[in-house]
Amino acid sequence: MQDGQARIGLIGLGTMGAALASNIAEKGFEVAVFNRTTQVTREFVADAGDLAARMVPTETLEALVAAIAPPRAIILMVPAGQPVDDQIAALRPLLDADDLIIDCGNANFHETDRRVAEATGPFLGVGVSGGEEGARHGPAIMGGGDPAHWARVEDIMLAIAAHHGDEPCAALVGPEGAGHFVKMVHNGIEYADMQMIAEVYGILREGHGMGYDAIADVFARWDEGPLKSYLIEISSAVARARDVATGEPLLSQIIDAAGQKGTGRWTAIESQHLMTPIPAIEAAVVARNVSSRREERARGEAMFGAAPERFDTLDHDTLERALIAGKILCYAQGFVMIAATCEAHGWDIDLPQVARLWREGCIIRSTMLDDMAAALEAHPGENLMRTPFFANLLKENHGALRRVVAEAALHGHPTPALSSGLAYFDAMRTARGTAALIQGQRDFFGLHGFEHVNGLFHQHGPWARQTATPKHEPKT
Ligand SMILES: NC(=O)C1=CN([C@@H]2O[C@H](COP(=O)(O)OP(=O)(O)OC[C@H]3O[C@@H](n4cnc5c(N)ncnc54)[C@H](OP(=O)(O)O)[C@@H]3O)[C@@H](O)[C@H]2O)C=CC1
Ligand SMILES: O=C(CO)[C@H](O)[C@H](O)COP(=O)(O)O
Numbered sequence: 001m002q003d004g005q006a007r008i009g010l011i012g013l014g015t016m017g018a019a020l021a022s023n024i025a026e027k028g029f030e031v032a033v034f035n036r037t038t039q040v041t042r043e044f045v046a047d048a049g050d051l052a053a054r055m056v057p058t059e060t061l062e063a064l065v066a067a068i069a070p071p072r073a074i075i076l077m078v079p080a081g082q083p084v085d086d087q088i089a090a091l092r093p094l095l096d097a098d099d100l101i102i103d104c105g106n107a108n109f110h111e112t113d114r115r116v117a118e119a120t121g122p123f124l125g126v127g128v129s130g131g132e133e134g135a136r137h138g139p140a141i142m143g144g145g146d147p148a149h150w151a152r153v154e155d156i157m158l159a160i161a162a163h164h165g166d167e168p169c170a171a172l173v174g175p176e177g178a179g180h181f182v183k184m185v186h187n188g189i190e191y192a193d194m195q196m197i198a199e200v201y202g203i204l205r206e207g208h209g210m211g212y213d214a215i216a217d218v219f220a221r222w223d224e225g226p227l228k229s230y231l232i233e234i235s236s237a238v239a240r241a242r243d244v245a246t247g248e249p250l251l252s253q254i255i256d257a258a259g260q261k262g263t264g265r266w267t268a269i270e271s272q273h274l275m276t277p278i279p280a281i282e283a284a285v286v287a288r289n290v291s292s293r294r295e296e297r298a299r300g301e302a303m304f305g306a307a308p309e310r311f312d313t314l315d316h317d318t319l320e321r322a323l324i325a326g327k328i329l330c331y332a333q334g335f336v337m338i339a340a341t342c343e344a345h346g347w348d349i350d351l352p353q354v355a356r357l358w359r360e361g362c363i364i365r366s367t368m369l370d371d372m373a374a375a376l377e378a379h380p381g382e383n384l385m386r387t388p389f390f391a392n393l394l395k396e397n398h399g400a401l402r403r404v405v406a407e408a409a410l411h412g413h414p415t416p417a418l419s420s421g422l423a424y425f426d427a428m429r430t431a432r433g434t435a436a437l438i439q440g441q442r443d444f445f446g447l448h449g450f451e452h453v454n455g456l457f458h459q460h461g462p463w464a465r466q467t468a469t470p471k472h473e474p475k476t
Contacts, residue, residue, distance in 0.1 A: 331384060
């Protein structure tokens with residue numbers, strides 16, 4: 001320790017903070033820790049084993065600040081929203097002007113933008129993904145803020161991050177709230193990927209009548225192919241798990257109402273502000289909302305009868321291929337959203353770099369990300385679905401996605417994310433769609449005008465009282 005002082009501080013020893021503090025200490029950095037509930041700090045350090053030698057437990061914010069070598073860097077790992085503002089407000093008066101606060105929790109990136117603008121000292125917003133296991137042994141880290149501030153802690157971030165070969169999955173992706181924005185989109189993709197897997201799980205369970213161990217075997221087999229990913233791997237583990245209390249398959253004992261802390265909802269709301277379509281992600285957020293309406297769903301079942309029927313017209317290969325197509329479309333929507341936000345905010349987030357950061361450590365890590373990074377690198381500005389490698393994969397697999405969505409609909413299995421992914425794919429390959437009718441309707445009831453195929457703007461239909469007068473000359 002430098003003059004007996006720690007290199008960095010960390011506030012919030014919950015699931016993520018405790019794991020991150022242990023990771024930091026394990027990588028050789030002394031870390032001073034503080035938690036709102038003091039007993040948690042005491043127990044954490046008491047249980048830290050050899051790592052305790054590189055930890056300084058503190059019981060007041062003043063003691064925490066005194067324990068860190070200046071210029072200080074302090075990580076916050078507390079819930080998003082007011083707790084972060086409160087913590088900053090309590091901490092900042094105790095700090096020197098050049099001390100750095102790093103919010104490593106999930107934050108709404110607009111709040112991070114605001115905190116950067118309001119900050120009276122250095123501030124970074126850093127997205128950390130990987131859950132407890134990732135935080136402990138190597139998460140993906142998406143930094144946002146001033147490069148000079150990032151440089152002060154870069155060695156720690158690179159050391160604690162997951163690695164893909166020799167490459168650390170940690171980087172400063174952009175200014176202000178860019179790191180939290182990228183983490184938010186990561187979580188949006190996470191929602192959509194999880195929902196698609198859950199939809200296929202429903203078909204295997206209710207449609208095929210398979211048992212949980214057999215479903216776990218299917219997921220485990222898929223985890224050896226193109227779908228290889230953390231989410232498929234843990235889906236297998238979850239399907240195989242037994243409930244400790246009853247000995248029953250755990251999945252039969254978990255109430256089917258999905259929780260959410262806000263990142264998926266933020267992604268969906270932001271996409272609407274940007275007018276950038278991410279329908280599979282939005283559908284996944286809606287599906288969580290629907291899942292929470294248990295009592296209403298039960299009343300619906302009593303009134304109309306249970307929807308999902310047994311059917312055996314889909315083999316496992318078709319389901320796997322549908323998930324491959326669906327997965328590509330989830331990520332494609334996420335990357336398009338990052339590109340759109342860059343344009344709106346004047347940010348320059350490097351999409352291939354984001355794909356590389358997500359290859360290890362994070363929840364959406366998947367073997368496909370290597371090819372995604374290469375595709376985005378080779379075709380800058382292109383939607384992932386139109387890059388040659390993924391376009392070919394979609395050509396090979398969209399038929400399977402179509403069959404799964406169609407058969408599921410025929411047999412009463414809701415597949416909102418898979419269906420939305422397919423509708424996006426079809427809409428995005430339809431040069432002349434159906435919006436002409438909407439423009440005609442808008443003009444009919446509101447004289448909103450439309451653009452004519454001859455290039456004239458603000459034309460009206462024959463229902464307009466006055467003769468349509470072009471406001472602009474034809475485009476040449
Ligand atoms: N769990 C996960 O998989 C991931 C979580 N995150 C993000 O990391 C952050 C922390 O999450 P997680 O560790 O799961 O949460 P936990 O609920 O496990 O821990 C929360 C921590 O914050 C402290 N805390 C809560 N409210 C306040 C407050 N008002 N003021 C000060 N401290 C407070 C708690 O202290 P006390 O002991 O006193 O209650 C506790 O140490 C969140 O932003 C979350 O979204 C990011 C990636 C993954
Ligand atoms: O950031 C995470 C993973 O990447 C957190 O686990 C987050 O809580 C997941 O979101 P939700 O709770 O809404 O499912």
